[in-house]
Amino acid sequence: MPNFSPFDTSAAPVPAGPTGLGAYTLSLRAALQPYRPRFEGFEDGDGHEGSGPPAWSVTLPSVSGGERRHSLAPLAYREREWGDGTYPPLYCPETVRVDDDLGEEVNRRLVAWAERTGIHEGRMEEFAATGFGRLAMLAHPDSDDPDMVLIAAQMNAAWWAADDYYADETELGAAPTELPPRLALVTSAMDPPPDAGEYTVQLEEAVRGDPVLVALRSATSHVARHSSPGQVMRIRNITSQMYVSWAAYAAWRYLETPPPVWRYLAARQHDSFYTSMTLIDIVGGYELPADLFGEQRFHTALMQAGTASVLVNDLHSVAKEAADELPDSNVILLIAAEEGCSIREATERAVHLHNHFVRGFERSRRELSALPFPELKRFLRGAQGWMAGCLEWHGSTSRYQS
Numbered sequence: 001m002p003n004f005s006p007f008d009t010s011a012a013p014v015p016a017g018p019t020g021l022g023a024y025t026l027s028l029r030a031a032l033q034p035y036r037p038r039f040e041g042f043e044d045g046d047g048h049e050g051s052g053p054p055a056w057s058v059t060l061p062s063v064s065g066g067e068r069r070h071s072l073a074p075l076a077y078r079e080r081e082w083g084d085g086t087y088p089p090l091y092c093p094e095t096v097r098v099d100d101d102l103g104e105e106v107n108r109r110l111v112a113w114a115e116r117t118g119i120h121e122g123r124m125e126e127f128a129a130t131g132f133g134r135l136a137m138l139a140h141p142d143s144d145d146p147d148m149v150l151i152a153a154q155m156n157a158a159w160w161a162a163d164d165y166y167a168d169e170t171e172l173g174a175a176p177t178e179l180p181p182r183l184a185l186v187t188s189a190m191d192p193p194p195d196a197g198e199y200t201v202q203l204e205e206a207v208r209g210d211p212v213l214v215a216l217r218s219a220t221s222h223v224a225r226h227s228s229p230g231q232v233m234r235i236r237n238i239t240s241q242m243y244v245s246w247a248a249y250a251a252w253r254y255l256e257t258p259p260p261v262w263r264y265l266a267a268r269q270h271d272s273f274y275t276s277m278t279l280i281d282i283v284g285g286y287e288l289p290a291d292l293f294g295e296q297r298f299h300t301a302l303m304q305a306g307t308a309s310v311l312v313n314d315l316h317s318v319a320k321e322a323a324d325e326l327p328d329s330n331v332i333l334l335i336a337a338e339e340g341c342s343i344r345e346a347t348e349r350a351v352h353l354h355n356h357f358v359r360g361f362e363r364s365r366r367e368l369s370a371l372p373f374p375e376l377k378r379f380l381r382g383a384q385g386w387m388a389g390c391l392e393w394h395g396s397t398s399r400y401q402s
C-alpha cells in the first residue's frame, strides 16, 4: 500500500477521464482510497460478518447496468387498514417484502450485538421481541444480505435506545435536564473529536461507560464499513440535526408546557424517520451522490416520506406516550388539547395529515421522475418501501401493545 501523506495532495491520483455525476463519484472514491485506512479504525464486534475488502473500497455495482434484480419502477399505493380497523385508512404503498427468515436472522445478529454493547441489559427479552431486525427487513427490501440489513437494525436500535434512555422513558432514567449534555456526548461518540490528550482519555472512559454511546459508536463503525466518507458524515450530521428537536421536546416536558401543534410539527419534521431513511442507499450498496441527496426537491420528498412515517409512529404510540409521568409530545395528544376534541377525532385528523404528506411525496416523486438518475429513482422507491415497511412493523411489534 503506498504511503500517502494526507496533506500531500500531489501524491493523490487526480480524478481524470469521463466526467458526470456517477463517474465523478467513482473516481473520487478511487482517489481517496489510499487515505482511508489512516482515518478509519473499525470497531471489533460491530456486528459485521463477511470477508473481503470493505464495500467502500470496491467499485459499487452500477444501478443502471448489468442484471438489475430490483426494479426502479415506483410502488403502487393502497388505502391500508391499521390499528383496530375502526379509523380511516392510511394511504401508503404496498409492503414490498415479508421475509421472516431474513428478519429473524437479522434480529438474532442484532440481539447478539446488543448484548455485547450492554444496551437494554436486564431487558433483553423485551428488546428481542420488539423486532428491530424485522423492521429493517421490512423497510429495506432492496437488500437480501443480512449483514447490510443489520446496519439499519443497529442504527435504528441505537437511536431508539437514546430515545428511551435519554429522552422519553422516565423509568429508564430519561430526564429533560440531562438530555442536552447526553446528546452532545452522542455527537462525540459517533464523530470522535481530534485528540486532546488527557481530556480524550476521560471522554473515552465516559463513552465506554454508557451502553447507549457504545451502541451508537459501534453501529456507526458498521455503517462506515459499507459506506463512503460522505455517507458516514451524512449519518452523523443528520443525527445531530434530529437532536435539536429532542432538546426542544425536553424543554417543553421540563416546563410542562406542551407546544402548539404547528410548533411540534416543525420540530417533528426534523425528527422523523427521514433520519432512518438516510440509510436507504447504504443498505442497498450504492450511493446517491451528495448533490442529488441535497437537491431541494429530493430533500422535500424524503422529508415528506419521513414525516408520514413518523406520524404512523405517533398514531401507534399515543397510549404509551400518554402513560409516562412526564408525557412526551405526540401529535394526537396535542391536536386533542388544542382543538378540545376527542382522541378519536384527533386521530382522524392525524390520519388526514399523514395522507397529505404521502400525496405530497407522490407529487414530488413524479416531478423528480424526469431526472435521468437511476440512483435517484432507486432511492425514491426505497423511501416508498420504507413507508410501507414502517406501517407493517408498527402494526405488528410488541413495542406499542399496552
Ligand SMILES: CC(C)=CCC/C(C)=C(\C)COP(=O)(O)OP(=O)(O)O
Pocket: 156, 159, 160, 163, 168, 271, 272, 273, 274, 275, 276, 310, 313, 314, 317, 328
Ligand atoms: C429513534 C429513531 C429511529 C429516530 C427516528 C424517528 C424517531 C425520532 C422516533 C421513532 C422516535 O419518536 P418517538 O419517541 O415518538 O418514538 P416511540 O413512540 O418512543 O417509539
